[in-house]
Amino acid sequence: SQQGEEDPQALSIQEGENATMNCSYKTSINNLQWYRQNSGRGLVHLILIRSNEREKHSGRLRVTLDTSKKSSSLLITASRAADTASYFCATDGDSNYQLIWGAGTKLIIKP
Amino acid sequence: GAGVSQTPSNKVTEKGKYVELRCDPISGHTALYWYRQSLGQGPEFLIYFQGTGAADDSGLPNDRFFAVRPEGSVSTLKIQRTERGDSAVYLCASSPPGGERDTQYFGPGTRLTVL
Numbered sequence: 001s002q003q004g005e006e007d008p009q010a011l012s013i014q015e016g017e018n019a020t021m022n023c024s025y026k027t028s029i030n031n032l033q034w035y036r037q038n039s040g041r042g043l044v045h046l047i048l049i050r051s052n053e054r055e056k057h058s059g060r061l062r063v064t065l066d067t068s069k070k071s072s073s074l075l076i077t078a079s080r081a082a083d084t085a086s087y088f089c090a091t092d093g094d095s096n097y098q099l100i101w102g103a104g105t106k107l108i109i110k111p
Numbered sequence: 112g113a114g115v116s117q118t119p120s121n122k123v124t125e126k127g128k129y130v131e132l133r134c135d136p137i138s139g140h141t142a143l144y145w146y147r148q149s150l151g152q153g154p155e156f157l158i159y160f161q162g163t164g165a166a167d168d169s170g171l172p173n174d175r176f177f178a179v180r181p182e183g184s185v186s187t188l189k190i191q192r193t194e195r196g197d198s199a200v201y202l203c204a205s206s207p208p209g210g211e212r213d214t215q216y217f218g219p220g221t222r223l224t225v226l
Binding site: 030031 | 152
C-alpha cells in the first residue's frame with residue numbers, strides 16, 4: 001500500500017521558474033525523504049527532513065514539513081532542463097527502514 | 112565510488128519460467144532492500160536484509176518470490192513460475208550502518224518483462 005500522495009501528478013513549467021510539489025501521508029513518521037527519478041539515473045536521494053524539523057534547504061531545494069497536517073512540500077527554485085524527472089516523497093511510517101512511497105509528481109521543464 | 116549495481120538491466124522471460132535478479136550493494140552497506148515499481152507508481156517494498164538475514168520479508172507478494180543474501184553483500188531475488196503481473200522494474204537499495212542509515216542508495220533497476 002502507498003502511504004504518500006504527491007500533488008500535482010504532473011507539472012510543466014518554463015525553465016527558470018520555481019516548481020512546488022506537495023506530499024501528504026497517513027501515519028506518524030520519523031522522517032520524510034524526497035527522491036528524484038529519471039530514466040538515465042534511477043532513484044536519487046535529494047533531501048531528508050526529520051519529524052522535529054519544519055524546514056530544510058539544500059542548494060536550490062527547499063523542503064517543508066507540517067506534521068500536524070501530515071504534509072510536506074518540495075520547492076525547486078530557478079528550474080533547469082535537467083530538473084525534468086519524477087519526484088517522490090517517501091516516509092518511514094512505523095518502521096525505521098521500510099520506506100513507503102507516493103506515486104510521484106512528473107515535472108517537465110520547458111526550455 | 113561505485114554505486115549499487117543490478118544485473119541484468121533488462122530481462123524478458125516467458126510465463127512460467129524462473130528468473131534471478133542480482134544486486135551488488137555499495138561496499139560496507141549492511142542494509143539491503145528490494146522494491147518493485149510498476150509504471151506510473153512509486154516503489155513498493157518487498158524485503159529488507161540486515162546483514163545476511165531477512166529482517167522483514169512482509170512485502171513479498173507470495174511464495175513464488177524469494178531472496179537471499181548469503182554472505183551479507185550480494186543479494187539475489189528469485190521468482191518462480193513467473194506471471195505476466197510480475198512485469199515491473201525491480202529496484203535494489205542499500206544503506207550504511209550508523210547515523211546515515213535512513214538514506215537509501217538505489218541501483219538502476221532490472222526491468223522484468225514476462226510475456
